[in-house]
Amino acid sequence: MFDFLTPLSDDLIIEIHKVSNQALGKKIVMHTSHEAPILAKNSVAIIGVLDNRGSEAIADFENLNAIRLNFYNLFPGNWNNTIYDLGDILAGNTIEDTYFVVKKICAQLIKQRITPILIGGSQDITYAMYRAYDTLEQMVNLVTVDSKFDIDNRQNAPLACSYLSKIIIEEPNNLFNYSNVGYQTYHNSQEEIDLIEKLHFESYRLGEVSSNTTLAEPIFRDADVVSIDMTAIKSSDSGNTQHFNPNGFNGKEICILARYSGISDKVSSFGLFGHNNTDQEAVLISQIIWYFIEGYHYRSKEYPIGTRENFIKYIVPIDDEDLIFFKSNQSERWWIQIPYANEGNKLKRDTLLPCSYEDYINATQQEIPERWWKAQIKNSL
Missing domain, CATH: 3.40.800.10 (Ureohydrolase domain)
Known part of the structure; x- marks a missing residue:
């Protein structure tokens, strides 16, 4: 090099x-x-x-x-x-x-x-x-x-x-x-x-x-x-x-x-x-x-895939869809899960999309986060 x-x-x-x-x-x-x-x-x-x-x-x-x-x-x-x-x-x-x-x-x-x-x-x-x-x-x-x-x-x-x-x-x-x-x-x-x-x-x-x-x-x-x-x-x-x-x-x-x-x-x-x-x-x-x-130098090295004992899981039903959120007890940051649906997906497993607390609050009011929609669409293209 x-x-x-x-x-x-x-x-x-x-x-x-x-x-x-x-x-x-x-x-x-x-x-x-x-x-x-x-x-x-x-x-x-x-x-x-x-x-x-x-x-x-x-x-x-x-x-x-x-x-x-x-x-x-x-x-x-x-x-x-x-x-x-x-x-x-x-x-x-x-x-x-x-x-x-x-x-x-x-x-x-x-x-x-x-x-x-x-x-x-x-x-x-x-x-x-x-x-x-x-x-x-x-x-x-x-x-x-x-x-x-x-x-x-x-x-x-x-x-x-x-x-x-x-x-x-x-x-x-x-x-x-x-x-x-x-x-x-x-x-x-x-x-x-x-x-x-x-x-x-x-x-x-x-x-x-x-x-x-x-x-x-x-x-x-x-x-x-x-x-x-x-x-x-x-x-x-x-x-x-x-x-x-x-x-x-x-x-x-x-x-x-x-x-x-x-x-x-x-x-x-x-x-x-x-x-x-x-x-x-x-x-x-x-x-x-x-x-x-x-x-x-202050990376927390937290990502709620694998061990999730330091995360709180929230399930929000919207129509016929369950949105799954995770909140870190350490940093209080939020993620929303993008499910793995079929073999044609670009992402080869369930993955998590970083989001905000406001995204979670909006979901409880039956509003699906726009970033989640876009990630789902791109994943299936």
Whole structure:
């Protein structure tokens, strides 16, 4: 794997040595020109991707030192898991070459139960993250934090604006669910919005998530891949004035969403894309990474399949259907069961869909949760 990774520069290592002894820079295991780390499971690994060819709106940059130095100067929480910085993936001769390397490295890390954190280039790198699961023989749930759906079907559309179409169409099709968090209606055509609904995917407008960020927690709890487009954050908070956006998530909200991603037991890869690598953006990006890792270190490792002694089971009859809910005594989080119905199902067993307490209350009032309906439909297609 390290044949594909460029180690951290000696100049950067010198700067890292200047940070406080209690800061992250003195606690992270780094890939340097002198040594490649021996990787241990149940850890996270930061990797830079220096390929912006998928977007016309992103400036070229040679390194991610500004982000790294801001991050290394932060102080860790009460963390026990190892954090690696594995260096950078350089742009290949073609964008497909870059995809190949990202796919190969992510697949290897995920198999070793190491969660990759990819930092920038363009958001079409998400496609390569998704393809890493091809060899893992599982269906994939993808969540993006983005103002757009990125299903632009114009012939010359930038890859960062059309990668989702590539994911939906190409074989092997391992995508079970796609959820967009924070889309802005005026950035998406009505045809695109209708297509998301027709495919039984999920989309949540910026306003509804901003007014209640807890709405997004079950969405991230069910994700395998999380991809954040930095242009979903308003420029006054992100510092991105090169691609100005007056509306979007604020700094606090995006860090909350990053923590939801980290605390999810299921999320196995995380990416931050679409930034111009300016000093201003580097401050927020470093904090987003911090909050993801903070969440990761507080994963509860609870999932009510198998032993259920720490869960309360609720059965809600609706018409001729029994909805089965589980509530954790530990975290008070909720799940709803999707039953295994026939051999043609994409999911090969009974599975559980994260939900909210409000979903349970609505079910007791004879209202079936929309997410349950969509999961049932997708499962039988």
